Amino acid sequence: MEALVPLQTAGQRLSVRVVSPGSVSIRRSVSGFAMDKRINFRAPSLLPIRAQQMGSLGVVASSSSSSVENDLRIKEWEVDMYQNEIAISQGIRIRRKPPVKAPLEYSGPFELRFHNNADSSPSNILEEITWYKDEEVSRMKELNPLELLKKAVEDAPPTRDFVGALRSAHQRTGFPGLIAEVKKASPSRGILKENFDPVEIAQSYERGGAACLSVLTDQKYFKGGFENLEAIRRAGVKCPLLCKEFVVDPWQIYYARTKGADAVLLIAAVLTDLEITYLLGICKKLGLAALVEVHDESEMGRALGIEGIELVGINNRSLETFEVDISNTKKLLEGKHGRIIREKDMIVVGESGLFTPDDIAYVQAAGVKAVLVGESIVKQSDPEKGIAGLFGKNISHT
Ligand SMILES: O=P(O)(O)OC[C@@H](O)[C@@H](O)c1c[nH]c2ccccc12
Known part of the structure; x- marks a missing residue:
């Protein structure tokens, strides 16, 4: 260009x-x-x-x-x-x-x-993170110019089918497909796990029957990193990987792809419709799935108006106030929006604040085919067992 x-x-x-x-x-x-x-x-x-x-x-x-x-x-x-x-x-x-x-x-x-x-x-934490991200990305771009990333992408191994893995886990277990999150800390909950070994946690999740993994790459607010994504991929984990980032620039998508991501998160509270459309196009070109995250009716309405979205995440946590309410998933799946989702056969992911088999049953009844869970399973000394506890049943392949 x-x-x-x-x-x-x-x-x-x-x-x-x-x-x-x-x-x-x-x-x-x-x-x-x-x-x-x-x-x-x-x-x-x-x-x-x-x-x-x-x-x-x-x-x-x-x-x-x-x-x-x-x-x-x-x-x-x-x-x-x-x-x-x-x-x-x-x-x-x-x-x-x-x-x-x-x-x-x-x-x-x-x-x-x-x-x-x-x-x-900044008026709230999401805005603070967004402002910081803008600066961080400008710095990272200087070190890793887009032209080099584009070359690296040409030689990168093919991506894994993130959406397919969720669908087949749902069929196999009868439960929502699990995206298990490798999460050390968050601004709302502080440190979740002291002796944090991302590869060990990822392998344990995989043994426990997770369909996909989500890896936080934000360093400043979530104590994550792209090195975690890379290490998990290199360790031979087979689950498709979601790069959990605050994407404000197309450069980040190329970068995620070079670090082993199979999917990226796009947050509707931060991105305009045109940006989401544009970023979805880049994801498609690079073979990545996109999880478009919404938190309220207005964002859900916007997401459903954008062509080509396969995966919609409903975050039960407000990234502005940190309030968590799992009835948000139910609320956003009622009425017209729920109908459109069923007609289009989209996968909805229930995100955040899920701790018990009852919570899983509640969001499943609301219509989700997948869930994104961090805190309740990462905190367990054995995350594999944490998954069985979350579903009230062993969902591993064996
Ligand atoms: O730890 P929890 O409550 O199970 O939540 C996981 C996940 O939903 C949460 O980490 C999350 C959802 N959307 C995000 C966007 C950015 C950072 C983090 C998130």
Whole structure:
């Protein structure tokens, strides 16, 4: 992807280059010296339009470099503001970056609006994680450029069938297929397991009859890591693996694929419909399944309107308040939404707060064909037995 927009202004040259689906690099050359600036975009598929908008700089740029820089800042800021507007119109409360005041001399469509949303501390934990992720991903991208990841993906072994594994476990056991989570800690519960050996836990889950595994890769808030995903895959575990991450950029999907993931999580509270559609396309191209996670009616409605979703997760925990209520799964599967899900034969995953055979029976009666469980099984000294305890029955293959 090399969309080039060369702009000639007095004494200097600007060019905009698309470096990855989510970012462009702007190069300013003045008398032989080049300076690069990277801008990340919220809605990557809007990129060609954005690049054209950048083109208008050619008209507004003057010979003074500080004014060119300010024009750039204004464009960058406006792009963020447009993207926030789209998110707000879809009922998304999570802001993807800390709000920034309008650049100097700004006049335009957002003139009267920026102070409404100018609180610069995150409103909840999900927003905090999202803001941190944005920075973290920018750093990681520098170390692992997309071009290299794309090459690595070409040589990567094929992915395993995540959805198929859930369906066949459901058929084999008569219970919802289990996605067992390798989880050391969480912001709401603190450390769940002190002597945490991800490979041992994964193998124990597999022996216990888990259909798939979920591996938390977020380091800062969940004490996870991509090295856990890699190690579990390398240890010969056969269950398909879900990379449990806060995806805000397409680059993360390529990265997950190179680290051994078979599926990724997409959180509807953070991503716009267009982003979900775009990221689903990348997953498909890379042979990955996508678990689209919703928490309320509005997110469920959005997810059902997006073409090509096979797996919907209903999180019983609010990532904004940490409140857990397993009746959320039932509530979101009643009425129209439940009907659409049955018609489309989608798999719904009941997520979080499941501890007992009664809990499993409750969400199964509500209509889920799979469950995602962390705390209640990871905490057991023998996670394999933890699974039998959770279902009230041994569900292993033997
Ligand atoms: O440990 P629990 O309550 O069984 O929950 C597991 C899983 O659902 C939870 O970890 C989870 C669901 N969605 C997420 C998104 C990000 C991080 C973590 C999660």
